[in-house]
Amino acid sequence: MARVLLIYDNEAVAGFLKSILEAAAFDVTHVSTPFDAFREALQRAPDAILIDFYYKNVDGLYLIEKLRSTAGLTDVPFAVVSEERDFLLSLDALESGANDVIRYPINEDDFIDRMKKICPAQRTGGANEP
Amino acid sequence: MSEQATIDLARFQELKLSFFTKLSGEKVLTFDIIDQSGAVVFEAGIAIDQNEVVAKSQQGCRFFMPKVVESYGHEIVSRPAIQKLADETREIYSSVRATGAMSYEQFLQSNAHLHSIIDGLRQEDRLGGCLGLLRDMEDFDYYTYAHSANLGVLAMVLAYKLGYDKTRMRNMALAGYLHDIGKLGVQREVLSKAGRLTSDEYNQLVEHTRMGYRILDNITGPGGQKMVSDVIKGTAIFHHRKYKNMGYPFRPARERNSETFYRALPEEIRMIAICDVYDAITTSTPYRTAEEPRTGLRKILNLSNHYFILDDVLSFIKTLACTLNKGKGVLDRGDFIVLESVRSSRDNPNQKEPLYEFARIMSTNSGRPIEPNVHIFFNASDNKKIRSIEVDMRHDYTRKIVRVITNERLTERLRRHALSA
Incomplete structure (x- = not known):
């Protein structure tokens, strides 16, 4: 079962994303502050990180950069959830090393497909094999 | 093969004797000067002795320097001026650190200092001025005062190239010079901490903007009147504000949204904010190694529409890229x-x-x-x-x-x- 770390400060949206992922047999841990994010990420060694781009009071890009440069987290794939339909923001997320950008409104099937694609194959039962 | 054949004089321009006589004081060139045979007569970084120039010229020696595009600047550095600026900054800063306030005299002193550099810049107008200062500043170790001196010079050169008048130029230089004065209220351990900051430490760091404003606002003249212009105070408090994602300090009164607020800031503050980030990227700090100017400029470009307004970033790069990146561009x-x-x-x-x-x-x-x-x-x-x-x-x-x-x-x-x- 693929473990996903969900970093999101809006409880309602986080609950929604978590329920979709859990229905597709992902093991989801939700944290709502950047401090918790670092602690959990280091402790649990997740298979993928799903992060809200516009984090309250913390620059989303900065948070991604910091997570990326932390030893042990450099290779963890991550996807970014962006509430804005802003091309440059998506591009910046990809530039900073994100594997995918998920935009609102969320299409459940598409969302799960994308998450399976970025998680390592053995964890999702080979879902991303051709 | 003779040495002459390997030198392509087309890539060099000849220097007249007047070039040397116009150099006031002890000046150091940041490029080698060669003679007609291609041999180096004055090495980069060594002070030029006017008597030697005359003697050599009487022996039939002609002087050449690498051809540079006009906007690259000729990089003439007045080393004592930089040294003095950094020393003075250290002095002022340590006294402000001890007393927690800046006196009117100290303010005048930093003012006078930048003034002398501005005058130098004007004198050497034709030659592109003291742009080489920037590069030399990078040789200093990273201390808050070196960063301050850097920003003062960077802001000044930018103001000069943007065609500001003298008052505006002086204010912008001072604003860059004093932007981090509030850091003196932050504990030294927090400033130089390599690891992640705790949230208390982070809040302390954020406070340096308001602290800077207070220090500058408390400077009063002999009659008790406020002495520091709004642009300088504004830079101290708002230089960490960002275009789309706030930055800090958050939400002063009457502010409706981050973008309109940011657009309403004076150009000086927005430009200094860019210089600040550029200098931070290209200088090594306790928590990161210095990036090349080219990488720094690319990073600045990629922060446009996000941290900074695109037009500001483009005008920053257009004006300073060639100077900062040794004549080469960004792309x-x-x-x-x-x-x-x-x-x-x-x-x-x-x-x-x-x-x-x-x-x-x-x-x-x-x-x-x-x-x-x-x-x-x-x-x-x-x-x-x-x-x-x-x-x-x-x-x-x-x-x-x-x-x-x-x-x-x-x-x-x-x-x-x-x-x-």
């Missing part, structure tokens, strides 16, 4: 970039929306760092391939460069698209 042939232009919205023709296109740089134009010749091949806003067009950015007034792609995976994807275009 190279083969780089993938994103262009921004404006079009009418499909849904409502009265409304404008941005149009983004991917392009590849075919060739660069010397002295025009952000106006290369490009090949546009993809419309990113509509996510579709377009028939590729070639554009000379020097003559295109609708498109602006907004991003340069540095990520390898993205570059690879774009390369495949470009090939099939």
Whole structure:
């Protein structure tokens, strides 16, 4: 079962994303502050990180950069959830090393497909094999 | 083969004797001066002795320097001036640290100091002035005062190149020089901490902006009147504000949204904020190693529309890129970039929306760092391939460069698209 770390400060949206992922047999841990994010990420060694781009009071890009440069987290794939339909923001997320950008409104099937694609194959039962 | 044959004098320009006599005080060149045989007569970084120049010229020696495009500047450095500035800064800062306040005399002192450099800049107007100062500043160790001196000079050169008048130029230089004065209220351990800050420490760091404002606001003249101009105080408090994602301090009174607030800030503050980030990227600090000027400039470009207003970033790069990056530009042939232009919205023709296109740089134009010749091949806003067009950015007034792609995976994807275009 693929473990996903969900970093999101809006409880309602986080609950929604978590329920979709859990229905597709992902093991989801939700944290709502950047401090918790670092602690959990280091402790649990997740298979993928799903992060809200516009984090309250913390620059989303900065948070991604910091997570990326932390030893042990450099290779963890991550996807970014962006509430804005802003091309440059998506591009910046990809530039900073994100594997995918998920935009609102969320299409459940598409969302799960994308998450399976970025998680390592053995964890999702080979879902991303051709 | 004689040495003469290996020197291509076409790449050099001859210096008249008047060039040397115009150098006031002890001046150091940042480039080698050669004679007609190609031998180095004055090495870069060594003070020039006027008597030696005359003696050599009487022996029939002619002097040549590398040809530079006008905007690159000739990089004449007055070393004692830099040294003095850094020393003075240290002095003022340590006294402010001890007393917690800045006196009117100290303010005047920093003022006088920058003044002397500005005057120097004006005197050497024709020669491009003390642009080399910037590069030399990088040799200093990173202390708050060195960063301050850096910003003072960077801001001043920028103000000069933007064509500000003397008062505005002086204010901008001072604003850059004093922007971090509030850091003196932050514990030294917090400033130099290499690891992650705790939230208390972070809050303390954030406070340096308000603290700086208070220190500067408390400077009063002999009659009790406020002495420091609003731009200088404004820089101290707002230089960490960002265009789209706030920065700090958050939400002063009457502020409706981050973007309108940021746009309303004086140009000086917005430009100093860019200089601040540039200097931080290209200087080594306890928690990161210094980046090359080219990388720094690319990073600044990629922060546009996000941290900074695009037009500010472009004018920063246009004015300083060649100077900062030793005559070279920011973009190279083969780089993938994103262009921004404006079009009418499909849904409502009265409304404008941005149009983004991917392009590849075919060739660069010397002295025009952000106006290369490009090949546009993809419309990113509509996510579709377009028939590729070639554009000379020097003559295109609708498109602006907004991003340069540095990520390898993205570059690879774009390369495949470009090939099939």
